[in-house]
Amino acid sequence: MKRRRIVSLLPSATEMVCALGCRDQLVGRSHECDFPTDVSGVPVCTESKILPDSNSRAINEQVRNLTAASLSIYRVNEKRLLELKPDIILTQTQCDVCAVSEKEVARAVEKWLGARPRVVSFSPVRLGDVWDDLQRLAAILECKQRGHEVLKALKTRCVNVIEKSCLSGRKPTAACIEWLDPLMAAGNWVPDLVEMAGGKNLFGERGQHSDWMTWEQVREANPDFLILMPCGFDIARTVEELGLLRQKSGWAKLKAVKNNQVVVVDASAYFNRPGPRLVDSLETLGEIIHPEFFQFGHKGKAWVRV
Numbered sequence: 483m484k485r486r487r488i489v490s491l492l493p494s495a496t497e498m499v500c501a502l503g504c505r506d507q508l509v510g511r512s513h514e515c516d517f518p519t520d521v522s523g524v525p526v527c528t529e530s531k532i533l534p535d536s537n538s539r540a541i542n543e544q545v546r547n548l549t550a551a552s553l554s555i556y557r558v559n560e561k562r563l564l565e566l567k568p569d570i571i572l573t574q575t576q577c578d579v580c581a582v583s584e585k586e587v588a589r590a591v592e593k594w595l596g597a598r599p600r601v602v603s604f605s606p607v608r609l610g611d612v613w614d615d616l617q618r619l620a621a622i623l624e625c626k627q628r629g630h631e632v633l634k635a636l637k638t639r640c641v642n643v644i645e646k647s648c649l650s651g652r653k654p655t656a657a658c659i660e661w662l663d664p665l666m667a668a669g670n671w672v673p674d675l676v677e678m679a680g681g682k683n684l685f686g687e688r689g690q691h692s693d694w695m696t697w698e699q700v701r702e703a704n705p706d707f708l709i710l711m712p713c714g715f716d717i718a719r720t721v722e723e724l725g726l727l728r729q730k731s732g733w734a735k736l737k738a739v740k741n742n743q744v745v746v747v748d749a750s751a752y753f754n755r756p757g758p759r760l761v762d763s764l765e766t767l768g769e770i771i772h773p774e775f776f777q778f779g780h781k782g783k784a785w786v787r788v
Contacts, residue, residue, distance in 0.1 A: 484624055486569040491528055491558075491582040494757030495572040495604060496521060498616055501632050501758050502625050510566045512582060514714075517751065517759070525566065527559050528582050538663040538712065538723055556582045558590040568599045570622070576605040576756075606756040608689045609671045609678075613637070615756070636761050640678065643768045646775045647680025654706035654771055656681040657738075660692045660749075661712050662726045667695045668711055671760060672753060679767035681707065701732045707771060708738040711749035717786055720746045724788060745770050747785040 489510035490496040496515040499508055508521065512528045515521055532544050532555055545555055563571075573587045584603045591598050602622060604615045613633055620629025656676050658668035667685035669692040676683040684703045685695055692713075700708070710727075712720050724746075727733060738744050747753055752763040766784045768776035 486623065487567060488570045488572065488623075489527060489563065489566055489568040489599070490515060490572040491587065492572055492574050492604065493517070494612075494755040495574075495619070497755065497757040497759060498619050499572070499623070501616075502620055502623060502628050504623050504625065507623075509568060510563065525562060527563050527566070529557050529559070531555050531557060538661060538726065542661070542664065554583070554586050556586060558582060558586050560590045563590055564594065571599045571601050572619075573601060573603050574605060575603045576607070604756070607670050607691070609640075609674050609760060612671070612756045612760060616758075632758070636758060639761050640764060643764055643776070644678050647678070647768060647772050649775065650680050650772055653680060653682040655684050655703065656707040656709055656767075656771065657684045657700055657703060657705040658686060658709045658711060659700075660686075662710070662720075662723050665695045665697060665700070666692050668692055668753070671756060672711075675753075675760070675764045675767055676771075678764055679771050681767065681771045697730050701736070704737050706737055706741070706743060708736065708744045709767075709770065710744070710746045711753045713754050714750050716748050716750045717746050720749070721786075721788060742787060744788050745785055746788050748783070752784055 486507050487509045488499060488507045490499055490508060491512040493512065493515045496511055497517055499505065500518050508524055510527045511521055511524045513526050513530065532541055536544065571587055573582055573584050575584045584601060587601050606612045606615055616633055617629055620626050658672050658676065660666045660668040669686035669690045673683040673686050673688035684705055686692060710720050733739060747766060752759050752766065762780065762784060765776065765778040766780045769778055769780055770785060
């Protein structure tokens, strides 16, 4: 297998590189790439323009202002990128808000003299797309057999959840919220994961980008489970902003609230990352929706009831 110099500007891609056994070829990463933990020593090539301590509404306003001015919300350290001399740069075209985009990478390397790195972009919207991305990356890195083994193990875990959840005979309803202020319903691969875990997804379209919603929609649907997964937030950060929902009209009357089924997940580490740990996300949903069948040990780490 040829040894390459890889810069990954996408957390999920970094996880795939490491799952494929190519961690030693990773020479650069984004500021958000934090798993596996040993990538912390890899040079960082990006930073965010968003103020880190902002609340949900302030973050949304900053993003809107930057995008309205046709500006990126990220900075790429072009000097460091050039110094690292990568053969491959991994990026994405799925969402300009979630991570450094292909356009930003193109701007960063357009003035390079001599050979330019190969830019590989990912744009998954469903779980099957993640499997395809993993296989494509394995082919590029010349480790197809390892890719086959990793994918087989991930799919086996998915089948385990699907088979057991089907035994329940019931499909509790779930409202998955991807942003708190304003409200956004989780789309893309999340509806698939909910259904695979034995639930009925109420909002957000499978294979479609997440979309805005209203509190009135949540009240009218009155879900069995209210699962909070703000994009880029860990559990502690989401818990800090729970007051945004608790102050809303009809909160205490919601079925999920009365039955203690309001759940906060670590969206940053799991649900927002279209990589290997989407299977951990599926298992997490299994624990939440059908605890009679699943105890994977994710409670307390990937999710908590609030």
